[in-house]
Amino acid sequence: MGWGSVDRLDPALSGNGRVLATVVRRDMGDTVLLQEQPSGAILPLRQLRRQQPHRSPSLSWNGRYLALIVQQGPQRQVVIEDRATGRLHRLPLPGELVPERLSLAPDGRRIAIALEGGGRSRVQLFDLSVLLEPDLPAGLPVTGPGEAGP
Amino acid sequence: MRGPGGDRRALAVGVLRAGTLALPLLLAGCLAPMPRPLVGLNRRLEAAGPAAAPSLAGDWLALIVSRDGRDRIELVDLNRQQPVPLPGLERPDAQPLSVAVDARGERLAVVRQLEGRTELVLYRRNLMALQPVVLQPPGVPRRVALRADGRELAVEVSREGQGQVDLIDVP
Known part of the structure; x- marks a missing residue:
């Protein structure tokens, strides 16, 4: 794989375990790396170049969505790359809060973000159902509001 | 013109x-x-105290909350918007660093400092049992992630100053 001597940090697994995200320490800044498991084959990311350092990657069930914190000029931003469409969703955050860590629910419906601001750290949850299609395990029906789950 | x-x-x-x-x-x-903030839940989390290191899966949120000068792990049932008890997990002399939960809220993987060393443990809620996870070769765990079905861990491990990632099957 050729990654033996490179620092690898911040691992995240897709819900089905078929995709591994890690942050690789490189000259250009910490960069997220996606790999298929167990082959180790590298999966392309289209939208995240020149937004290093990357931190706190988190994957949905099938690895369709990759949420992470990127650097945009002087600001940290939370973004979600939809690997199926190539689209990059940017999540606006309230006030002057700075994202530190995040965790995307495997179905992609919610995200928890650890934020720093005003001398205090907090965790806030956001509903993403208007933004993302669910990424569910194969064979599960998609249920909408008012419908009973399986 | x-x-x-x-x-x-x-x-x-x-x-x-x-x-x-x-x-x-x-x-x-x-x-x-x-994205829509979950206002009621966020208010309850805010009231619980400073918090960090979230892990979200299914209807469960695990996080590290600071209260009374001590960091502790909380597991929140998002449907009931209430933390659930974690008997046998907490020790007043342990400092949690990272936590991950599976989608059923049954398994928690925790990196914590205890008695001067850093260890990785797996907590099974239905058994109220804590089990150490041995790293091979030995190293210092830094951060942990758990597959949604709770059957695999991805662990950031420091070995001789270098960051590595171990994948560990969990029976």
């Missing part, structure tokens, strides 16, 4: 054209779906 009336017409056409181009972008910006 164009007279003043022609300039005004050209300006009007230019403004109209720019407006026609800008309007869809403006509308798209206004109408773009936005």
Whole structure:
């Protein structure tokens, strides 16, 4: 794989375990790396170049969505790359809060973000159902509001 | 040569054209779906104290909350919007560093400092049992992630100053 001597940090697994995200320490800044498991084959990311350092990657069930914190000029931003469409969703955050860590629910419906601001750290949850299609395990029906789950 | 009336017409056409181009972008910006903060839940989390290191899976949120000068792990049932008890997990002399939960809220993987060393443990809620996870070769765990079904760990491990990632099957 050729990654033996490179620092690898911040691992995240897709819900089905078929995709591994890690942050690789490189000259250009910490960069997220996606790999298929167990082959180790590298999966392309289209939208995240020149937004290093990357931190706190988190994957949905099938690895369709990759949420992470990127650097945009002087600001940290939370973004979600939809690997199926190539689209990059940017999540606006309230006030002057700075994202530190995040965790995307495997179905992609919610995200928890650890934020720093005003001398205090907090965790806030956001509903993403208007933004993302669910990424569910194969064979599960998609249920909408008012419908009973399986 | 164009007279003043022609300039005004050209300006009007230019403004109209720019407006026609800008309007869809403006509308798209206004109408773009936005993530919605879960206000009630966020208020409860805020009231619980400073918090960090979230792990979200299924209807469960695990996180590290600071209270009374001590960091502790909390597991929140998002449907009931209440933390659930974790008997046998907490020790007053342990400092949690990282936590991960599976989608059923049954398994928690924890990196914690205890008695001067850093260890990785797996907590099974239904058994109320804590089990150490041995790293081979030995190293210092830093951060942990758990597959949604709780059957595999991904662990950031420091070995001789270098960050590595171990994948560990969990029976």
